[in-house]
Each structure stands twice: as C-alpha cells, then as structure tokens.
Amino acid sequence: MKSDPELPRHSVSVSGVVRRADGKILAIKRADDGRWVPPGGVLELDETPYEGVVREVFEETGVKVEPERLTGVYKNMKLGVVSLAILCRPVAGEPHTTDEATSVAWLLPSEAVEAMPEARAIRVTDALREDGPFVRAHDGTALL
Secondary structure, eight states: OOOOTTSOOOEEEEEEEEBOTTSOEEEEEETTTOOEEOSEEEOOTTSOHHHHHHHHHHHHHSOEEEEEEEEEEEEETTTTEEEEEEEEEEEEOOOOOOSSEEEEEEEOHHHHHHHSOHHHHHHHHHHTOSSOOEEEEESSSSBO
C-alpha cells in the first residue's frame, strides 16, 4: 500500500522514567516551556524505542540508563504525538543541565508527580505500578 504524503502523520516519542535504587525519579525542567517532565524526545527512524530512550535520557541529562520495560503508551490528541514510556535504571553518569534541560533533579515520586503536568505525572505513577502497560490520551497537559 502506497502512503499518501498529504495524510496527517503521527510523531513517536519516548519518555524515560528513570528510577534510582533509592526510589527517586530523574526529572528535567524543559528549556522550551519550563515544565518538569521525565526526560525524553522524538524517536529516530533508525532506532528502537529502547535505543531511543537511552539516547534521549543521556542527551538531556548526562545519565546513561538501561531500559527495563515498557510501562505505557500516551497520545497527545492535539499534536498527534504518541509517546512510549519506558522504566529505566541509571547505570552511569552524573545528571547535569543541557540545552534542553535548565534543571535536572532526582525527586521523590510524590515530588515528581506534584511538579509535573498531569499528562507527564501519570507516566511516573504508571511506571511505578506492576499492572501495566497503560494506554492513555491527553491534550498536552490533562488526561482525557
């Protein structure tokens, strides 16, 4: 089946919910909108979701991670972005700010949820549950 270049397209992103041994979650304050979120970004065409989350977390925080499992699929209904949330564990590196992250912090899960918009906080709470993966829709800020 030939694709029609005029049809709308989805973008696929990855979010890394990085959980340290003490239970704290890695979070960034985005440079573009000032929101606290799990690190992540757009998946490249030539990489798997696990490769993409390793690359994105490292690019945004300086922390190298090992993916553990897919914890959720989230669609931004306004932008057509599908994000795959992946629980990861840190294996090397110290967090630092980057062009994409004006702040990087290890937060208690409750602090991460409090600081993040609902559509991002749910990725953290879903990742910490054992009964996923979850499939959810949002408008960029709130769940639908």
